[in-house]
Amino acid sequence: MLPRAYLPLSRRMFVRTAAVGTAALGGLGLPGCGGPASERVDTLILGSGFGGSITAYRLAQAGHRTVVLERGRRWTVSTPGEDVFSYMSPGNIDMRSTWLAEQQPLPGIPPSRRMPLYTGVLEKIYGNGIDIVCAAGVGGGSLVYSGMMVQPPQDYFDEVFPDEITWADMDATWYPRVRAMMNPGTLPDELINRPEWTATRLFLEQAQNAGYEARRLLCAFDFEAAAREVAEMNAIPEMLSVGSYIFGLNSGAKATLDKSYLGMAEATGLCEVRPLHWAQVIRQHAEGYSVIVHQIDEMGNVIAEKEIIARRLFVSCGTANTNGLLLRSKAENGLPELPEEIGSGFGNNGQHIKARTNVVPDAMAAGFGSTQAGPACAMLFDHDNRIAMENGPAPISGATLIGTGQGIPSGRGRFRWDATTGKVTVDWEASYDAQAAEAATNIIAHLNEVNGGEPIGLGLDVSITFHPLGGCVHGQGVDMFGRVNGHPNLYVVDGSLLPGVTPLSNPFWTVSANAERCLDTIVREDFGASV
Ligand SMILES: Cc1cc2nc3c(=O)[nH]c(=O)nc-3n(C[C@H](O)[C@H](O)[C@H](O)COP(=O)(O)OP(=O)(O)OC[C@H]3O[C@@H](n4cnc5c(N)ncnc54)[C@H](O)[C@@H]3O)c2cc1C
Incomplete structure (x- = not known):
């Protein structure tokens, strides 16, 4: 097995070749000269x-064959309640929660015992001034998300998006296209009125008392399946329905991408998904782009190194890892002419997590005696202060409500490839979204003032x-459809x-609607067929 430790690729290949010799390389299917086995595909x-997933589906629909490389493993819930994903309550979190790290990545949960390294569903990326949590596994963010679907208000959308991408066009065409695919619902009355949804219900009531617009959101979630389970069992065990949704949901009620875009792409027979295939570096190649890939086992050990040469290459690794891969490729001279702007313009979506406790005088009487259920599916809006706040139900006891603010940062950070650690990192300053941070704090203060309650840190305020x-x-280095400047077919x-x-x-709704918008043009103009 090859080691997991990072080395710049050219040096690692040299070291490995010298250390293991040609016989072992032959065992990996690598040619004796030290280069990895190579394969050619049209679109990677x-x-x-x-x-x-949207790229794979829209290309398949237009008759184009693709190979999708995914660094994480496949996660499939065949029977509701199956033990597929990690529990979320403190003490029950296991290695399936975390991407190749010994501690789980969520704030607000006391440090767990050290876990063996495993290709779990959530990765924490350490930055300078901010950390990032993102998904790993077939289906990406759909494994771990709450499925909340909300469109930005038009005035704020217009303020931050380039003129060429209009809210009207997104609203008329691209948001509805995604909605039709994800088939969302809203938390039904029969569930919200149960004690397990006390947090959600109180969040909405107290927000309205305080004068905010507050409502249940569309969620990419099968609430009918959840309601059926609850009716059958008259209870919500943690592994079912809605409880442990962030580390993946064992009920199967979450609308994961294997049930929509990606599954439909695979069903055409034109899309091949390869899990546990981790792209390391991209190099310009006479025929397009060469990608060096590590095939790994579930513990993250490298079991083979491969080269895939693609005529067309789509990088869809999620914000932090897309930037990391491109910047590493530039640093290691694979993409030496990558536009200077790549890596800049990073924002945190103005996100700040806050909590209130003692939000009712008698927690048990209010219903807080039951484990509070998810998913996060309710939001309040404070348009004047440029922020919205979602309710984040969590497996915690007591009359505590967690609210996550999504504001508008005024400054932007920058991604960097750190060759010393072999990891992507990001530079960020608190001043970039001081207004959003203050607005989130003020909402909590106002809710407490009107309804009772007090702020509580819980370790969430990081x-x-x-x-x-x-x-x-x-x-900024990429055109209005995702084509990288100066790099045809990238x-x-x-x-x-x-x-x-x-x-x-x-x-996710905007990320997806924008992907639909890009693919419509790319397929038509660059692939020569209409979606
Ligand atoms: C816990 C959590 C909850 C969330 N809840 C919501 C919500 O309710 N509503 C909402 O709108 N948004 C939510 N989000 C955000 C949402 O998940 C993201 O905005 C969305 O997933 C971004 O889509 P993407 O295509 O950019 O990347 P992702 O969906 O993150 O997909 C990127 C994929 O690329 C893979 N990858 C990375 N590097 C490589 C590599 N080098 N080689 C091969 N594969 C690679 C990753 O493993 C991952 O599967 C949530 C996020 C988290 C972390």
């Missing part, structure tokens, strides 16, 4: 989250984002195209 997609966006922003299609924020909203 890196990453199977929203950007990658600089972290689950919504990294930007780095390859439209018009595309970026994922959250890194967006301008660091989807104002007052969670990003």
